[in-house]
Amino acid sequence: MAFSTITDLDVAAAQRHSSELRSRLLTSTSTTYTTGADGTGNGERVLVLGGTGYIGRALVPELARRGYRPAVLARNAEAKNDAEFADAEIVVGDPTRAQDVLDAVAAAPTAVVISLLSGRRPNDAEECRLVDHDAIVHGIQAAVAHEVQQFVHISDFGAYRPELIPQVYKLQVEGELMGQHHGALDWTIIRPTSYFPYLAMTFGDVKNGEPYRIFDHGEYSVVNPIAREDLAEFIVNHVLREESYGRVLPVGGPWTDDNVVTLKGAGQMMFDVTGRPESWNVVTMASWDKKIARLTRMGRISKQLKPVAYYLEAAKYWSVVDHVAPAYGTRTLRGFMEKLKDREFPTGSFRERMKSGTNLMPTDI
Structure with a gap:
């Protein structure tokens, strides 16, 4: 554009x-959110799509620390050798294949699906469609099919002014979640500003x-970027939190x-x-x-x-x-x-x- x-x-x-x-x-104080871990799980299975990426390596350990049972859809089993995934179930599969995602959700009772998916080549329109839209939709459809309690979509603050290909697709996913295009499903959308790297x-x-x-x-x-560790904590704060269902949550780092x-x-x-x-x-x-x-x-x-x-x-x-x-x-x-x-x-x-x-x-x- x-x-x-x-x-x-x-x-x-x-x-x-x-x-x-x-x-x-x-010169202001941001009062929308209170920093700090809020809420713990009780062994509920949480499937993370895109969990082997930059944010996932902070989110998966945070889920385990907070009492959830994280599962990660990864393209190969070697992810299990990484320290960040020591307490995670590794499910081998490709999120761009609908059946792989369906199988990952169906492998065990799943309470929540979290999508961190984001294309690695934002200048490649086809890859953006496959990853920033289709793969996330596979997660939504699998969540609906298996009566998952919540779908958490980690979107992009740029969805407020989408001018780049990945942002357009992420916004499209948001619309499909809000419109229940793939069936009834409680959702939470999180829009981080930017990351330190x-x-x-x-x-x-x-x-x-x-x-x-x-x-x-x-x-x-101007930007107030957020650390992946802080974002991971923020995400887990909203897992299975009914007050967060149906909400879009923009978030950045300290002012x-x-x-x-x-x-x-x-x-x-x-x-x-x-x-x-x-x-x-x-x-x-x-x-x-x-x-x-x-x-x-x-x-x-x-x-x-x-x-x-x-x-x-x-x-x-x-x-x-x-x-x-x-x-x-x-x-x-x-x-x-x-x-x-x-x-x-x-x-x-x-x-x-x-x-x-x-x-x-x-x-x-």
């Missing part, structure tokens, strides 16, 4: 908006002396100076944590718009260029759209970066590592 061009007036207005929004958050993608670049890229002033939008950031603020945090002098690669949004338009036109002819145009649009989206939600948790973006500062990162720029296929995000902490 193409974005409209940002004018000089928009540039200045956006910076004022971000400054005012951040100031309001830092996404805001720390270029931490290695900064540590290796590379400049940090911003658009114009770098203050088009604190070290967690409410603009794109430039995240960069300044990296320079501060690494001890590197500030070095900025300033790109004008006007030139970025032109690049997107050009690559979009060329992408109609070249399949190789179409994904590139998508990444440029995604970079703009995450730079100009606020992702601010009620606060939950205690962990902060700065705290995450502090854990990264003693690590070694591959040399070369983010762009070079992306081309070589090197793991882009520090997702192991």
Whole structure:
């Protein structure tokens, strides 16, 4: 989806908006949620789809600690060797295959199905359809067929302004849940703002002396990201909680100076944590718009260029759209970066590592 061009007036207005929004958050108290584990299970089986991913590795142990019996649908049995899944039942299967999901739910009485599913290649429209829609629908249909008590869909805060392919499909799933398109089923939808690794993608670049890229002033939008551990606790708080049935729950991390950031603020945090002098690669949004338009036109002819145009649009989206939600948790973006500062990162720029296929995000902490 193409974005409209940002004018000089928009540039200045956006910076004022971000400054005012951040100031309001830092001088306010978020009272929507109370941080802390709330509720325990009694051995109920909870099937997690997408449980071997970044959030799942925090959610599955949290379910076990809180008295639930987690089961994870994984593509291979080797997941059982990972410490995070020591207390989990591993069911081998592929969520994009409806029968595999049906079998996983039917393997034992299942009280709750939680979907963390999210495509790994957000620029691939077909994969997004298969994972961000079809696979989740398989979970919904299996839950209906076996009278599961609750389906928990971990969506995306971007569903409030869906402009990227995965967000559109996640919103479609939300609509199908709300409309009971696949049968009667109690549901809870959770929309997290963003995760720490996404805001720390270029931490290695900064540590290796590379400049940090911003658009114009770098203050088009504000985000309060949430730690996976805090999100896991939040999710489990709403498992089998009747007050959460039929609700959409937006959630982000603490409203604190070290967690409410603009794109430039995240960069300044990296320079501060690494001890590197500030070095900025300033790109004008006007030139970025032109690049997107050009690559979009060329992408109609070249399949190789179409994904590139998508990444440029995604970079703009995450730079100009606020992702601010009620606060939950205690962990902060700065705290995450502090854990990264003693690590070694591959040399070369983010762009070079992306081309070589090197793991882009520090997702192991």
